[in-house]
Amino acid sequence: YIDADVGITGANFLIAETGSTVIVTNEGNGDLTQSLPPVHIVVASIEKIVPTLEDAATLLRVLARSATGQEMSVYTTFSTGPKRGEDMDGPAAFHVILLDNGRSELLDSRKRDILRCIRCGACMNHCPVYTAVGGHSYGTTYMGPMGAVLSPQFEGLGTAKSLPFASSFCGRCEAVCPMRIPLPDLMREWREDAFRTRMTTRRERWALCGWGWVARRPRLYRVAADLSVRILSRLGRGRGALGYLPFGGGWTRARDFPAPEATSFMAAWRAQQDRQQKGRGDV
Structure with missing residues (x-):
């Protein structure tokens, strides 16, 4: 100095x-x-x-x-x-x-709310995706939910297309944001822009259509989820993690994928409910 x-x-x-x-x-x-x-x-x-x-x-x-x-x-x-x-x-x-670097363009768009961001990092600290994958996996200066909104504007949607999709839309980022920025809505708009301009690949669109078809059929969804959990759990047995995951190379190139437990959430929930019912019956 x-x-x-x-x-x-x-x-x-x-x-x-x-x-x-x-x-x-x-x-x-x-x-x-x-x-x-x-x-x-x-x-x-x-x-x-x-x-x-x-x-x-x-x-x-x-x-x-x-x-x-x-x-x-x-x-x-x-x-x-x-x-x-x-x-x-x-x-x-x-x-x-x-x-400026593209910020003035946001003033005339529905995404202008992101300009209120003060870079406190609260959205990152509460984001389940960010806490699971870490900052380096975003590959940009800005990470987490706010980065998923800012980076496509600065670097182009074609370069940062995957970032708005890196969200579960749980809403925790918006709930803790001190500037009340509607981050899930802004990420959804970037997703819509990517779909409207056909930046998503055909495989991605078919995968989403297939998931939507299964998700609308609860019984089939539970069977598929239970089967997937059992297979992934068996593959990760011993290490507790998967070094390679089909269709998940973007994750496993940088880190292992945690192997799930041997039962699905729905199965665990049913088992808990059965135990509670049994406990009430014993009383």
């Missing part, structure tokens, strides 16, 4: 009222980066702009609570231009670069 000629940081918020930038960290590296080098360059996207200091203060409390459960982060630093003559430290030059 001492020998660097330029320090480059991002910003959690940009305050229009004062021209200040705000970075939020728990390590302090951001402070060193922006205060020790003679030049400080801030690179931030346009949706980080907030009108006033009061708006920034409200969002800072929301950000820390939703991200790490803190009242405030350890370091919350405001920078307003280069150092003045009486200042002991700080950069001699201060530059702010506003990044």
Whole structure:
């Protein structure tokens, strides 16, 4: 940090009222980066702009609570231009670069709600898909439910088509989002865009049609699910995981697939109900 000629940081918020930038960290590296080098360059996207200091203060409390459960982060630093003559430290030059990268296009679309995201990570912490597969499997800068909405816009739906499909639509991401972003609805819109433009392969469409046909027949669905669980459980016996899964190469290329238990959820539920009924009868 001492020998660097330029320090480059991002910003959690940009305050229009004062021209200040705000970075939020728990390590302090951001402070060193922006205060020790003679030049400080801030690179931030346009949706980080907030009108006033009061708006920034409200969002800072929301950000820390939703991200790490803190009242405030350890370091919350405001920078307003280069150092003045009486200042002991700080950069001699201060530059702010506003990044669009497709964000303005979202303003005229139904997906504009994602621009409210403050990058707290609450949706990722509660997403069953993200917690199971991890961040690297997304292959993009932004991960989890919010990444499944942002990445197709930035990188193109053809490149990030699989991300909106990486959701069970359980709704937990929307429930914990402090900005009330309807993430399942936005992912569904990307799915509809992919289907409308025929980006999904014929095999994927036939697989979905087949699953829908089976799902509409409960008895057949239970038989198929029970049979699949038994087969996968037997294949993973000993290791408790599967190194290869037919039609699941996207998963098993990066990690093993956990082998299921030897019984389906419905079978386990029926067994539990039978035990409860038997217990009541004994009483």
